[in-house]
Amino acid sequence: MPEDTINFLKRLAEQNPERGIFSAVINDKNGVTVRLKSGLVINDILPESYDIVNIKNSRPRIQMLKIIIDTSLLHNLYYQAGFAHEIGHVIYPNEQQESDEIYSLEFEVLTQKFFTKPLDYRLSIISKQLKLKMNNEIKAWEAGKPIADLIGVDRNKYEELMILGLQGHYSAQVDYISHLIKDNCPDITQNTQISIFNSLTNTDDQMRFSEFTEYNRKMVEMNNRAVNQFDQRIGILRT
Ligand SMILES: [Zn+2]
Numbered sequence: 058m059p060e061d062t063i064n065f066l067k068r069l070a071e072q073n074p075e076r077g078i079f080s081a082v083i084n085d086k087n088g089v090t091v092r093l094k095s096g097l098v099i100n101d102i103l104p105e106s107y108d109i110v111n112i113k114n115s116r117p118r119i120q121m122l123k124i125i126i127d128t129s130l131l132h133n134l135y136y137q138a139g140f141a142h143e144i145g146h147v148i149y150p151n152e153q154q155e156s157d158e159i160y161s162l163e164f165e166v167l168t169q170k171f172f173t174k175p176l177d178y179r180l181s182i183i184s185k186q187l188k189l190k191m192n193n194e195i196k197a198w199e200a201g202k203p204i205a206d207l208i209g210v211d212r213n214k215y216e217e218l219m220i221l222g223l224q225g226h227y228s229a230q231v232d233y234i235s236h237l238i239k240d241n242c243p244d245i246t247q248n249t250q251i252s253i254f255n256s257l258t259n260t261d262d263q264m265r266f267s268e269f270t271e272y273n274r275k276m277v278e279m280n281n282r283a284v285n286q287f288d289q290r291i292g293i294l295r296t
Contacts, residue, residue, distance in 0.1 A: 066203035076209030145201025228280035
Protein backbone atom coordinates (compact mmCIF):
# COMPACT_ATOMS: atom_id res chain seq x y z
CA MET A 58 0.00 0.00 0.00
CA PRO A 59 1.59 3.29 -1.14
CA GLU A 60 0.47 5.42 1.82
CA ASP A 61 0.05 4.46 5.41
CA THR A 62 -2.95 2.27 6.03
CA ILE A 63 -4.64 4.50 8.60
CA ASN A 64 -4.72 7.55 6.28
CA PHE A 65 -5.97 5.36 3.48
CA LEU A 66 -8.81 4.12 5.68
CA LYS A 67 -9.70 7.60 6.91
CA ARG A 68 -9.94 8.82 3.34
CA LEU A 69 -11.98 5.79 2.31
CA ALA A 70 -14.39 6.40 5.19
CA GLU A 71 -14.75 10.08 4.22
CA GLN A 72 -15.33 9.35 0.56
CA ASN A 73 -17.51 6.31 0.93
CA PRO A 74 -20.91 6.63 2.59
CA GLU A 75 -21.55 2.87 2.59
CA ARG A 76 -21.21 1.43 6.10
CA GLY A 77 -21.36 -2.12 7.34
CA ILE A 78 -20.07 -5.63 6.88
CA PHE A 79 -21.06 -7.14 3.55
CA SER A 80 -19.91 -10.68 4.28
CA ALA A 81 -17.67 -12.77 6.53
CA VAL A 82 -16.96 -15.99 4.69
CA ILE A 83 -15.27 -18.93 6.41
CA ASN A 84 -13.14 -21.25 4.28
CA ASP A 85 -12.48 -24.94 4.98
CA LYS A 86 -9.47 -24.13 7.19
CA ASN A 87 -11.45 -21.72 9.40
CA GLY A 88 -9.84 -18.72 7.72
CA VAL A 89 -12.21 -15.78 7.36
CA THR A 90 -12.51 -13.20 4.59
CA VAL A 91 -14.30 -10.07 5.74
CA ARG A 92 -15.71 -7.84 3.03
CA LEU A 93 -17.24 -4.45 3.82
CA LYS A 94 -20.07 -2.73 2.00
CA SER A 95 -17.62 -0.02 0.93
CA GLY A 96 -15.83 -2.73 -1.06
CA LEU A 97 -12.85 -2.92 1.28
CA VAL A 98 -11.65 -6.43 2.07
CA ILE A 99 -10.23 -6.29 5.59
CA ASN A 100 -7.74 -9.08 4.84
CA ASP A 101 -6.12 -6.86 2.18
CA ILE A 102 -5.06 -4.15 4.64
CA LEU A 103 -3.44 -6.54 7.14
CA PRO A 104 0.33 -6.99 7.12
CA GLU A 105 1.22 -9.92 4.89
CA SER A 106 1.76 -12.54 7.58
CA TYR A 107 -1.63 -11.97 9.25
CA ASP A 108 -4.81 -14.05 8.82
CA ILE A 109 -8.29 -13.83 10.29
CA VAL A 110 -9.45 -17.06 11.92
CA ASN A 111 -12.87 -18.16 13.17
CA ILE A 112 -13.01 -19.61 16.71
CA LYS A 113 -16.29 -20.16 18.51
CA ASN A 114 -17.05 -17.97 21.54
CA SER A 115 -13.75 -16.10 21.32
CA ARG A 116 -13.22 -12.46 22.16
CA PRO A 117 -11.66 -10.61 19.25
CA ARG A 118 -7.96 -11.11 19.95
CA ILE A 119 -4.58 -11.59 18.34
CA GLN A 120 -2.53 -14.71 18.75
CA MET A 121 0.41 -15.96 16.71
CA LEU A 122 -0.14 -13.54 13.80
CA LYS A 123 -3.83 -14.35 13.67
CA ILE A 124 -6.78 -12.11 14.34
CA ILE A 125 -9.26 -14.42 16.02
CA ILE A 126 -12.99 -13.74 15.90
CA ASP A 127 -16.26 -15.62 16.21
CA THR A 128 -18.12 -14.71 13.02
CA SER A 129 -21.44 -15.71 14.58
CA LEU A 130 -21.06 -12.74 16.97
CA LEU A 131 -20.07 -10.29 14.27
CA HIS A 132 -23.60 -8.89 13.93
CA ASN A 133 -23.16 -7.30 17.39
CA LEU A 134 -21.92 -3.68 17.13
CA TYR A 135 -19.79 -4.01 20.26
CA TYR A 136 -18.21 -7.15 18.88
CA GLN A 137 -17.48 -5.22 15.69
CA ALA A 138 -15.86 -2.49 17.79
CA GLY A 139 -13.61 -5.09 19.40
CA PHE A 140 -12.73 -6.47 15.97
CA ALA A 141 -11.87 -2.97 14.69
CA HIS A 142 -9.59 -2.50 17.71
CA GLU A 143 -7.69 -5.73 16.98
CA ILE A 144 -7.14 -4.57 13.42
CA GLY A 145 -5.90 -1.29 14.92
CA HIS A 146 -3.19 -3.31 16.69
CA VAL A 147 -1.71 -4.59 13.46
CA ILE A 148 -2.04 -1.52 11.23
CA TYR A 149 -0.65 1.34 13.25
CA PRO A 150 2.80 2.58 12.27
CA ASN A 151 5.72 1.52 14.51
CA GLU A 152 3.63 -1.28 15.99
CA GLN A 153 6.36 -3.83 15.25
CA GLN A 154 9.07 -1.62 16.72
CA GLU A 155 7.06 -1.06 19.92
CA SER A 156 6.22 -4.73 20.29
CA ASP A 157 9.93 -5.54 19.94
CA GLU A 158 10.78 -3.02 22.66
CA ILE A 159 8.18 -4.52 25.00
CA TYR A 160 9.44 -8.00 24.23
CA SER A 161 13.03 -7.04 25.03
CA LEU A 162 11.96 -5.61 28.43
CA GLU A 163 9.97 -8.76 29.17
CA PHE A 164 13.03 -10.78 28.28
CA GLU A 165 15.40 -8.68 30.38
CA VAL A 166 13.31 -9.29 33.49
CA LEU A 167 13.76 -13.03 33.03
CA THR A 168 17.56 -12.92 32.85
CA GLN A 169 19.88 -13.77 35.74
CA LYS A 170 21.72 -10.51 35.23
CA PHE A 171 18.59 -8.52 35.95
CA PHE A 172 18.74 -9.67 39.58
CA THR A 173 22.14 -8.07 40.07
CA LYS A 174 20.98 -4.59 39.01
CA PRO A 175 20.16 -1.84 41.54
CA LEU A 176 16.61 -1.82 42.89
CA ASP A 177 15.79 1.53 41.23
CA TYR A 178 16.80 0.18 37.88
CA ARG A 179 14.75 -3.01 38.23
CA LEU A 180 11.69 -1.03 39.28
CA SER A 181 12.10 1.36 36.37
CA ILE A 182 12.24 -1.49 33.85
CA ILE A 183 9.16 -3.09 35.39
CA SER A 184 7.15 0.18 35.36
CA LYS A 185 8.30 0.91 31.85
CA GLN A 186 6.66 -2.30 30.67
CA LEU A 187 3.34 -1.15 32.07
CA LYS A 188 3.63 2.21 30.35
CA LEU A 189 4.67 0.84 26.96
CA LYS A 190 1.98 -1.82 26.97
CA MET A 191 -0.73 0.67 27.81
CA ASN A 192 0.46 3.19 25.24
CA ASN A 193 0.43 0.42 22.68
CA GLU A 194 -3.12 -0.46 23.68
CA ILE A 195 -4.33 3.15 23.51
CA LYS A 196 -2.81 3.60 20.05
CA ALA A 197 -4.48 0.43 18.81
CA TRP A 198 -7.89 1.77 19.90
CA GLU A 199 -7.10 5.04 18.12
CA ALA A 200 -5.97 3.24 14.95
CA GLY A 201 -9.11 1.09 14.96
CA LYS A 202 -11.44 4.11 14.64
CA PRO A 203 -11.49 4.42 10.83
CA ILE A 204 -12.19 0.68 10.61
CA ALA A 205 -15.04 1.06 13.09
CA ASP A 206 -16.36 3.92 10.93
CA LEU A 207 -16.28 1.77 7.80
CA ILE A 208 -17.91 -1.15 9.61
CA GLY A 209 -20.60 1.21 10.84
CA VAL A 210 -20.00 1.17 14.60
CA ASP A 211 -21.03 4.48 16.11
CA ARG A 212 -18.43 6.36 18.13
CA ASN A 213 -20.35 6.11 21.40
CA LYS A 214 -20.38 2.34 21.32
CA TYR A 215 -16.78 2.21 20.17
CA GLU A 216 -15.66 4.46 23.00
CA GLU A 217 -17.77 2.66 25.57
CA LEU A 218 -16.09 -0.62 24.68
CA MET A 219 -12.69 1.12 24.53
CA ILE A 220 -13.03 2.35 28.11
CA LEU A 221 -13.96 -1.12 29.37
CA GLY A 222 -11.16 -2.65 27.30
CA LEU A 223 -8.57 -0.22 28.62
CA GLN A 224 -9.76 -0.63 32.22
CA GLY A 225 -9.57 -4.41 31.92
CA HIS A 226 -6.18 -4.28 30.28
CA TYR A 227 -4.73 -1.75 32.66
CA SER A 228 -5.88 -3.50 35.81
CA ALA A 229 -4.55 -6.83 34.52
CA GLN A 230 -1.18 -5.21 33.73
CA VAL A 231 -0.96 -3.59 37.16
CA ASP A 232 -1.54 -6.98 38.73
CA TYR A 233 1.08 -8.50 36.44
CA ILE A 234 3.73 -5.96 37.43
CA SER A 235 2.90 -6.47 41.11
CA HIS A 236 3.94 -10.09 40.55
CA LEU A 237 7.09 -8.98 38.75
CA ILE A 238 8.00 -6.75 41.69
CA LYS A 239 7.37 -9.59 44.12
CA ASP A 240 9.57 -11.97 42.12
CA ASN A 241 12.38 -9.57 41.24
CA CYS A 242 12.58 -7.10 44.07
CA PRO A 243 12.87 -8.98 47.39
CA ASP A 244 14.81 -5.95 48.69
CA ILE A 245 11.88 -3.53 48.29
CA THR A 246 10.48 -1.97 51.47
CA GLN A 247 7.05 -0.55 52.22
CA ASN A 248 8.55 2.93 51.90
CA THR A 249 10.25 2.48 48.55
CA GLN A 250 8.99 5.04 46.05
CA ILE A 251 7.77 3.69 42.76
CA SER A 252 6.47 5.32 39.62
CA ILE A 253 3.30 3.78 38.22
CA PHE A 254 1.91 4.87 34.88
CA ASN A 255 -1.78 5.58 35.34
CA SER A 256 -3.40 5.03 31.98
CA LEU A 257 -6.75 6.18 33.33
CA THR A 258 -5.37 9.70 33.89
CA ASN A 259 -2.38 9.42 31.54
CA THR A 260 0.09 10.42 34.28
CA ASP A 261 3.07 8.83 36.00
CA ASP A 262 1.92 8.49 39.60
CA GLN A 263 4.54 8.41 42.34
CA MET A 264 3.64 6.24 45.28
CA ARG A 265 5.18 4.22 48.06
CA PHE A 266 5.18 0.46 47.71
CA SER A 267 2.69 0.22 50.59
CA GLU A 268 0.28 2.43 48.61
CA PHE A 269 0.85 0.38 45.50
CA THR A 270 -0.32 -2.78 47.28
CA GLU A 271 -3.64 -1.07 48.02
CA TYR A 272 -3.79 0.38 44.50
CA ASN A 273 -3.33 -3.08 43.05
CA ARG A 274 -6.11 -4.49 45.22
CA LYS A 275 -8.52 -1.93 43.77
CA MET A 276 -7.30 -2.75 40.29
CA VAL A 277 -8.08 -6.45 40.78
CA GLU A 278 -11.64 -5.45 41.70
CA MET A 279 -11.87 -3.15 38.71
CA ASN A 280 -10.61 -5.92 36.46
CA ASN A 281 -13.44 -8.28 37.38
CA ARG A 282 -16.01 -5.56 36.76
CA ALA A 283 -14.54 -4.30 33.50
CA VAL A 284 -13.91 -7.72 31.97
CA ASN A 285 -17.42 -8.91 32.87
CA GLN A 286 -19.02 -5.87 31.30
CA PHE A 287 -16.78 -6.10 28.25
CA ASP A 288 -17.76 -9.72 27.66
CA GLN A 289 -21.43 -8.95 28.26
CA ARG A 290 -21.37 -6.19 25.63
CA ILE A 291 -19.67 -8.28 22.98
CA GLY A 292 -21.88 -11.30 23.70
CA ILE A 293 -19.28 -13.74 24.96
CA LEU A 294 -20.48 -16.56 27.17
CA ARG A 295 -18.11 -16.99 30.09
CA THR A 296 -17.39 -20.51 31.15
ZN1 LIG B 1 -5.82 -4.50 22.47
